[in-house]
Amino acid sequence: MAAADICIVRLSDGKQVEGESSASVESGLHAGVLLARPECGASVHTHQPIASAHTLLGRPLEVHDEVHCALLGRTIPCVGYAPSGTEKLATRVARTIKPDTHAYLMRNHGVVCVGIDADEAMRRVAALESECAAFFLTRVVDNSMKLDAAVHALVIDTLESVDRMPHQSRESANPPDPPRERGVKSTASEIIERLRDAKERFRAKGLFGDEGDSLSMRIPGREELVLVFPDSNDVQTKPFRTKGNDAAGFHAAIYRSRKDAGAVLTGRTQWSSALATIDTTIPVLFDEQARHIAKTGKPVVAGRNRCVLGALAGGGNIAIHGEQRVCIGTTPDRVVLNAELFEKCAKAFVVAYASGHRVQKVPAWERFVAGRRLRKDQKRAAESYAAGQVPQGMNAY
């Protein structure tokens, strides 16, 4: 974030009065919080990983640590579900605000913390993450029977590392880099150039580079794809009719069945592969997930490519295949966003599931509305590709 990204929004009516970029969709949420707590100078909203996992339980958090208690309050409420960026969410949170409680969980979403200034609010953000980690640690240790040993160790290590992390570098689900889209008609050589560029960006983000990873893009207007692997600079061009059990045959089959797919990424990631060891399917947990990924089918045993195609046929953008996750996007930028978003969802789910508590889904009406918007985007992308063009405007969160 740079100074140019800062906007000034009037508290009384939410109108933006200064700043070039448009204000956050959650400015109404912040305004409601600051109006309800006039002595506070700062409110911070985050999707911090462990507290976000706690929001999936839909229950308040009792604070045990005395230092945290002084910072946060005795009980952190969990505000009922409302979609991100809506007035309903802002109203629900504002109604919950109390003078002696400085942090709030929002079901299937994230948190809000307040403070006299930004420093105090950020200390509360860190204290809340630490308290949520302590909550999960006790539960996960008691509940080890349910988990694969390696996943159990991963969850414990993740929870224990919360207090070791310096606050500044704490991972958060900030939106990824600004999408770089180039539009309309693209020649095959432009697509190859884009694929090479995407490969390096994916590698820099740790999404690409392991053995077994593969990345492909559709060449608009031609029944062909371009495919790359981490260990080679070669770009393979393959027709969609390519058959076979290798990566080329698999990618080709995805493009044959998903006319909206502009790019496909396969690979192994920590939390996605943890899902393959759990005896239940990851539900739709966050509204962004409903909007951009939709339902993820049951994990498919490695090598059963046809079952993966079946799992993706319903319009979902992620399938778990052995230890890998297969990710579809309408453009390479959308693939990055989907892959990062899904990893965040998988982490929150595995942590929440490991606690033995019931994990709440996003309500059915929200999944329905978000699913309809996703299908509309997919239809538009398919029409665009059929007309030989790369679709535009697909990358917003």
Ligand SMILES: [Zn+2]
């Ligand atoms: Zn949010």
